[in-house]
Amino acid sequence: MIGPYASHQRRFFSPLDVVLLALLAAMVVWLGPGLIRAGEYRWNWSVIWRYMVRYDPVSDRMRPNVLLNGFFTTIRLSIWSGVVAMIIGLVMGVLASRRRLLARLVTRTYVEFARNTPPLVLVFLFYYFLGQQITAILGLEQWVAAMDPRTARIVTILAAPPRQLPAFVSAVATLGIFEGAYLTEIVRAGIQSVPKGQWEAGYALGLSSRDRYRFVVLPQAWRVVLPAAVGQFISIIKDSSIVAVISIPELTFQGLEVMAATYRTFEIWITIALMYFLLSSICSWGARGIERRLARHVAR
Amino acid sequence: MRSRTLKRFFTHILRTPVPDVLGFVALLAALGLLFAYNTAALGYRWQWHRVLRFIFTIRDGGFVPGPLLTGLGVTLRVVAASLVLSILIALVTALFRLSRSLLAQTIARVYLEVIRNTPLIVQLFFTYFVVAPLVGMDGWTAAILALSLFEGAYASEIIRGGITSLPAGQWEAAYSTGLGRRDALRFVVLPQAFRRILPPLVGQAVSLIKDSALVSTIAIYDLTMSGQVIVARTFLAFEIWFVVALIYLVITVTLSASVSVLRHKLLGKYEYHY
Amino acid sequence: MSTTIDKDDKDDKDDKEPIIHVRNVVKTFGNGVRALDGVSIDIGRREVVVVVGPSGSGKSTFLRCLNGLETADSGEIVIDGIPLDHNRKNRLEIRKEAGMVFQQFNLFPHMTVGRNIDLAQIRVRGASTEEARRNTCELLTKVGLEDRVDAYPAQLSGGQQQRVAIARALALRPRVMLFDEATSALDPEMIGEVLDVMRDLAREGMTMVVVTHEMGFAREVGDRAVFIDEGRFIEIGPAAEVFDNAKEERTREFLSKVL
Numbered sequence: 001m002i003g004p005y006a007s008h009q010r011r012f013f014s015p016l017d018v019v020l021l022a023l024l025a026a027m028v029v030w031l032g033p034g035l036i037r038a039g040e041y042r043w044n045w046s047v048i049w050r051y052m053v054r055y056d057p058v059s060d061r062m063r064p065n066v067l068l069n070g071f072f073t074t075i076r077l078s079i080w081s082g083v084v085a086m087i088i089g090l091v092m093g094v095l096a097s098r099r100r101l102l103a104r105l106v107t108r109t110y111v112e113f114a115r116n117t118p119p120l121v122l123v124f125l126f127y128y129f130l131g132q133q134i135t136a137i138l139g140l141e142q143w144v145a146a147m148d149p150r151t152a153r154i155v156t157i158l159a160a161p162p163r164q165l166p167a168f169v170s171a172v173a174t175l176g177i178f179e180g181a182y183l184t185e186i187v188r189a190g191i192q193s194v195p196k197g198q199w200e201a202g203y204a205l206g207l208s209s210r211d212r213y214r215f216v217v218l219p220q221a222w223r224v225v226l227p228a229a230v231g232q233f234i235s236i237i238k239d240s241s242i243v244a245v246i247s248i249p250e251l252t253f254q255g256l257e258v259m260a261a262t263y264r265t266f267e268i269w270i271t272i273a274l275m276y277f278l279l280s281s282i283c284s285w286g287a288r289g290i291e292r293r294l295a296r297h298v299a300r
Numbered sequence: 301m302r303s304r305t306l307k308r309f310f311t312h313i314l315r316t317p318v319p320d321v322l323g324f325v326a327l328l329a330a331l332g333l334l335f336a337y338n339t340a341a342l343g344y345r346w347q348w349h350r351v352l353r354f355i356f357t358i359r360d361g362g363f364v365p366g367p368l369l370t371g372l373g374v375t376l377r378v379v380a381a382s383l384v385l386s387i388l389i390a391l392v393t394a395l396f397r398l399s400r401s402l403l404a405q406t407i408a409r410v411y412l413e414v415i416r417n418t419p420l421i422v423q424l425f426f427t428y429f430v431v432a433p434l435v436g437m438d439g440w441t442a443a444i445l446a447l448s449l450f451e452g453a454y455a456s457e458i459i460r461g462g463i464t465s466l467p468a469g470q471w472e473a474a475y476s477t478g479l480g481r482r483d484a485l486r487f488v489v490l491p492q493a494f495r496r497i498l499p500p501l502v503g504q505a506v507s508l509i510k511d512s513a514l515v516s517t518i519a520i521y522d523l524t525m526s527g528q529v530i531v532a533r534t535f536l537a538f539e540i541w542f543v544v545a546l547i548y549l550v551i552t553v554t555l556s557a558s559v560s561v562l563r564h565k566l567l568g569k570y571e572y573h574y
Numbered sequence: 575m576s577t578t579i580d581k582d583d584k585d586d587k588d589d590k591e592p593i594i595h596v597r598n599v600v601k602t603f604g605n606g607v608r609a610l611d612g613v614s615i616d617i618g619r620r621e622v623v624v625v626v627g628p629s630g631s632g633k634s635t636f637l638r639c640l641n642g643l644e645t646a647d648s649g650e651i652v653i654d655g656i657p658l659d660h661n662r663k664n665r666l667e668i669r670k671e672a673g674m675v676f677q678q679f680n681l682f683p684h685m686t687v688g689r690n691i692d693l694a695q696i697r698v699r700g701a702s703t704e705e706a707r708r709n710t711c712e713l714l715t716k717v718g719l720e721d722r723v724d725a726y727p728a729q730l731s732g733g734q735q736q737r738v739a740i741a742r743a744l745a746l747r748p749r750v751m752l753f754d755e756a757t758s759a760l761d762p763e764m765i766g767e768v769l770d771v772m773r774d775l776a777r778e779g780m781t782m783v784v785v786t787h788e789m790g791f792a793r794e795v796g797d798r799a800v801f802i803d804e805g806r807f808i809e810i811g812p813a814a815e816v817f818d819n820a821k822e823e824r825t826r827e828f829l830s831k832v833l
């Protein structure tokens with residue numbers, strides 16, 4: 001029933017279908033009481049709607065409320081983390097592909113550490129430390145204090161409201177360090193996917209090591225790296241939900257908040273799951289498109 | 301004469317891994333010092349001596365596990381249960397996706413899409429807050445179910461990938477020598493797929509261990525939750541989180557290392573270029 | 575494509591009766607490529623037919639249709655009296671009747687050479703392990719590899735692997751052998767050893783359909799030659815005639831390029 005020759009004997013109704021239908025029936029019976037309870041539950045979706053958008057009397061317009069704001073925060077958080085992770089991944093990935101032992105030791109240690117520790121623990125470990133360090137080094141606090149309203153508006157749109165900026169930046173750094181390990185591996189694999197002959201040809205032409213990377217290897221590695229990197233970006237969106245535990249007001253955190261305020265547990269988690277699903281599906285749809293275009297390029 | 305031997309000695313040293321390893325150690329030390337210095341500058345008081353009692357204590361000559369070890373026990377139990385369940389789910393899902401039944405394929409596809417497009421933490425909340433009250437599950441069951449469903453989705457793709465990534469020539473050769481579909485699967489495809497599947501599957505087990513830390517968000521007292529409780533009570537944030545990270549690392553790195561050994565064992569003898 | 579053949583045809587298996595009967599076979603791939611555009615040929619017992627033609631002309635597709643690896647869209651294929659149709663039994667029967675050798679060897683890398691050859695005997699013909707192994711050793715002797723029973727494919731050279739693949743294809747005692755560029759993936763110094771095995775097979779009277787780029791070998795071993803281009807059999811005739819004075823302009827043009 002498995003394998004390339006399945007088409008010789010495709011059946012529309014196989015024994016497996018019978019078993020499956022029976023199982024589904026059993027499941028409905030098992031879930032029966034629960035479903036009846038769910039039916040009796042007084043669904044109240046208007047609550048969700050109210051936490052999505054609110055009426056702003058000042059501007060006489062509808063404005064996004066906490067849930068929608070959380071959704072946007074998730075997007076901003078993911079994009080910035082993705083940028084940080086990509087920069088780390090590029091640098092570490094190129095290092096990891098070098099022959100020098102020191103380079104390999106450093107990158108391996110980083111990658112193994114970041115990939116073998118629970119992200120949640122990394123968040124606890126790094127968040128406070130990084131938060132304080134980065135704030136100190138970038139002079140973030142002073143900058144925020146001295147910010148004029150227009151800059152503040154731009155910063156709010158691009159990242160987070162000025163008051164939350166230090167927390168936001170350190171969340172981005174934590175996620176970036178964590179996801180950077182995966183991107184390091186992606187970039188390294190991409191570089192190593194370039195046939196050895198390409199390096200040698202570059203070498204024979206007298207290109208310097210840097211030029212070999214820049215003009216010969218990286219442009220070819222890109223085709224392997226890009227689809228995988230986009231896939232990793234989808235992981236970043238999902239993993240960003242972890243920073244809810246340190247009160248970054250992204251989507252999951254807002255879900256918890258609204259749940260505490262309204263007790264509409266069912267409606268909230270269904271909605272939150274749907275919002276993530278939407279975001280992630282759109283991105284994987286885009287990723288598939290990119291992959292297809294790249295594949296066409298290569299196949300030529 | 302002397303200087304030439306010395307020079308030879310140094311060029312020889314430079315070609316061994318020694319300078320690289322030394323450089324690496326120096327780098328680590330610098331990082332550690334920087335970290336210690338900066339935390340101290342921020343007014344953090346390091347108190348490593350207070351940490352041990354949270355791991356274990358010796359009372360009346362007997363070994364008494366502290367909250368961290370107890371938490372580790374909970375983590376391991378959650379992981380063990382989820383591992384078994386997730387592999388079962390993965391096998392069934394992979395078979396569904398490869399089957400000819402449209403119904404089975406649809407069920408598998410919907411399951412995979414839902415799991416892969418939402419965060420685990422939301423799935424945990426969903427299971428714990430929505431599904432559990434409907435069917436009367438306790439927190440433990442909800443945690444294990446959510447974790448298994450999550451890891452099972454990824455593991456099933458590993459299994460399916462192992463089967464479908466086999467070059468078509470292997471199927472064709474089996475088919476041409478007269479083997480039936482079931483024999484081809486049993487003697488040619490699955491044994492090879494198994495060798496390709498096992499290493500990434502162990503990798504997925506590492507993920508399971510890491511992801512299990514998230515069950516602390518639905519009030520399961522695992523290793524991470526114990527860490528949180530201790531930190532909240534004692535403010536030993538860095539010490540405790542370092543220890544917790546280290547415990548996780550020991551387990552996951554051991555597993556990861558076993559993967560590369562496994563890969564050599566499984567593939568070494570007939571590394572083959574199709 | 576399913577056919578029934580006349581009863582007397584089936585019973586009468588004398589030498590004159592073609593063992594491979596192909597009539598108006600068309601094969602179109604999903605991407606719209608018409609790889610076979612109505613080909614017909616009858617191949618007699620003990621005949622060696624060599625198929626030559628430019629790359630992408632449909633040679634592989636033709637061979638793969640013969641043993642059911644590809645399903646033709648229309649036309650009829652009958653091997654040794656068995657019609658190749660949607661009947662599962664017939665398809666299995668034909669796979670036993672026709673051995674196939676691939677360009678890429680396709681040995682099972684996780685099994686020893688011996689197991690590679692045992693497998694089908696045990697699973698398909700129901701032979702005992704000892705019986706199968708005895709036969710396997712005979713076959714390996716035939717291809718000159720009797721001492722490599724316990725080696726894994728990865729430990730063999732390309733030429734040795736291909737000879738094992740030939741032995742494996744012979745394991746069920748097929749009536750017909752199909753060779754798809756069996757030497758194209760080999761280093762030049764290994765081509766000879768594989769061609770020798772094929773030459774021996776031909777001499778023993780095996781019916782063979784050989785796709786090859788080795789024109790010298792094709793002319794020497796082939797009884798008849800087929801020139802195929804763009805999915806059509808442009809010319810079919812005695813090998814010597816096709817190679818030395820082809821009737822068709824396209825054949826001459828192709829041969830002048832490769833010879």
Ligand SMILES: Nc1ncnc2c1ncn2[C@@H]1O[C@H](COP(=O)(O)OP(=O)(O)OP(=O)(O)O)[C@@H](O)[C@H]1O
Pocket residue numbers: 603604605607608609627628629630631632633634635636
């Ligand atoms: N599975 C497939 N799907 C789509 N098109 C195919 C497939 N297999 C073969 N083709 C196309 O069918 C045509 C004939 O292919 P075939 O492999 O039979 O050629 P060939 O004569 O064996 O060539 P070569 O000498 O390169 O092996 C080609 O145009 C090829 O691109």
Ligand SMILES: [Mg+2]
Pocket residue numbers: 633634635754755
């Ligand atoms: Mg071909």
